[in-house]
Structure formats: structure tokens, C-alpha cells
Amino acid sequence: METTATRTADTCAGPPQGDRRPDGQDMYTISEVVALTGLSAHTLRWYERIGLMPHIDRSHTGQRRYRNRDLDWLALVGKLRLTGMPVADMVRYAELVRAGDHTYAERFALLKATREDVLARIAELQGTLAVLDRKIDFYADAGRALASERSR
Amino acid sequence: METTATRTADTCAGPPQGDRRPDGQDMYTISEVVALTGLSAHTLRWYERIGLMPHIDRSHTGQRRYRNRDLDWLALVGKLRLTGMPVADMVRYAELVRAGDHTYAERFALLKATREDVLARIAELQGTLAVLDRKIDFYADAGRALASERSR
DNA sequence: TAGGACCTTGGAGTGCGCTCCAAGCAAGCG
């Protein structure tokens, strides 16, 4: 029952990602994808040129027709982008997916390394938050001191 | 007792930041600052050119001599950089500091806004972490499925 | 006093991630 699911590991690991998209016959023009993802059409075409996207279907006149799995992929790319992962690394991951099932181990390792990066970045930000909070407290105190000085 | 401290709010809000630096007569060449901060000398000079640094003292022959307060400032800049704050925004903050005490309110607001940004970014990263974890679980399961398939 | 490490400057160059442009094709509408 789940052996075929290995083929779609990088587009639907788990339930279908939640985002709205009227299932039935799923096909989206580039401008629809722009509306759904917030990316620009330029960026979508650029992602394709650099090998970050899987093959995108075309209409009989050559226009792009995105599918739900492409949107799922873009959602993942968006998440990875938030982590600061370089586009080149995402392209590497995309290449592994295209290369087939024998790259599972490498993809798995890449995901786990990325997870560690994200944890480290969260820790960094919490350190920064602490500094910021100290400074904010200081400013609040200084503000009160100035106020009481003025009223003296 | 604390009224003079308002003058140093942006270099030593709280205890002296912990980082090692042999107090006494504090003076550092640019290469010492490179060693202490991990920034390049190019970057340090560039920060100065764009107005991100306060005035840096010079030796009688014109070489930079950094002081502890400059290192504290660089530590703050480093933290803010981690949050993804654009350099231009940090320059703005530096200008407020140079402008004097009457910019307290604006600096305070800027710090609080930055704090909110950091919180939002942490939340984003935690969302990404959740996606990553789902994917990692999926890959782990798929790996086990493939293994048991091979052994069948 | 010589040599080498280190410092100075303005300006040019780099890498990344888009962002835009020009020229042209295709579909829908009055």
C-alpha cells in the first residue's frame, strides 16, 4: 500500500500540505502560481532555468501548466529558503530527487543536516533576542530616569 | 548615579558583554579586532565608510585604534546581522546614536520592532523545522520499507 | 639601516538572488 508512496516522497510526505487548490484536474497557469505562492513569474521561470524545479508540463501552445505536486515542491522550497539555505543547495537536492530512488540515503542526510542548521539558527536568534531584551530593558529604565529628571 | 550611563546605552547596556579583552588601556589594531570579531579588515573599514561605526580613534600616524566600546558595538552589529537586519537599518540606528539623547524614543521603538522581527523569524524557523521533521520521518519510514522489501 | 609585516586609501570586482527588458506569439472580445 505504501510502496508507491516512495515515488512521491518529495511532493507529498504526509497529508496534501493544506494549501488551497481545487483538486479535480489540477492545472495552474504561471499567474495562478504567482497568486498562490507569492513568488514572481520571473522567479518561477528562473527556478526552472537553474534546475530547481522538476519538469513542468506545457499546454499545446507551450505555456507552463503547473500541477499540485509542483506547488508542493514550491512550498518546500519556500520553507528551505526561510532557513537561509543557498539556492545552489536546493538545486542539489532537486537533482537528487530527479536522479531516482538510489539517492534516498543522501537526501535523508541532507535533510538531517538542514534540520541541525535550523536548530542552530534558532539558538542564534534566541541569543540575539536575549541581547535585544537586555537593551530594551535598559532603554525603558533610561527613559524612566530621564522622565523623572525632567519632572524634578 | 545612573544619569551618566544614558550616554553609553549603546555600548554597555548591562555588564561589559563578557568577551575577552584585556582592560587597562584598551586599544586594538585592526588585525586584533579581526581576530576578536571574525570580521575581515576590509569589512571593518567598509563598516566605517558607510557610517555603521562611531568615530574610531587613530594613532598619531593615522592607524585605527579600536576601543572596548567599539568592540561592544561590533558585537551588537554581529547579533543584528544574524537576524537578517539590512545594514542600512543598522546605519540608521548608528545615526540615531550619534544624533544624541533626543533620539531615545526612536531607538527604543526600533529595538522593539526588531525584537518582534526576531520572534517572527523564530516562529518561521519552527514551522520549517516541523516540515523538515515530517519529511525526515517519512524518509526514515521509506528507508525501512525499502530495506524490508529488499530482504523479502 | 634594511627587510618584512602591517597599515592606509579610493575604487573596482564578485556572488547571490532575483528583476527586468525587448521582441514576439497566442487567445478572447467587439
Added chain:
DNA sequence: CGCTTGCTTGGAGCGCACTCCAAGGTCCTA
């Protein structure tokens, strides 16, 4: 039919944050 809107392409351009270069001055040690 013309008009508008939307899509196509390769390639050029942009903003950011550095990064480096060339040409020269300074510091230290012997």
C-alpha cells in the same frame, strides 16, 4: 480586424554585502 491581456525566450541589469586591488606609508626587529 484590431486591441488587450497574458505568456514565451535569452540575456542584461540590479541591490546587497562584502571582497579585493594597487600603490604607497608605517612599525618593529636586528
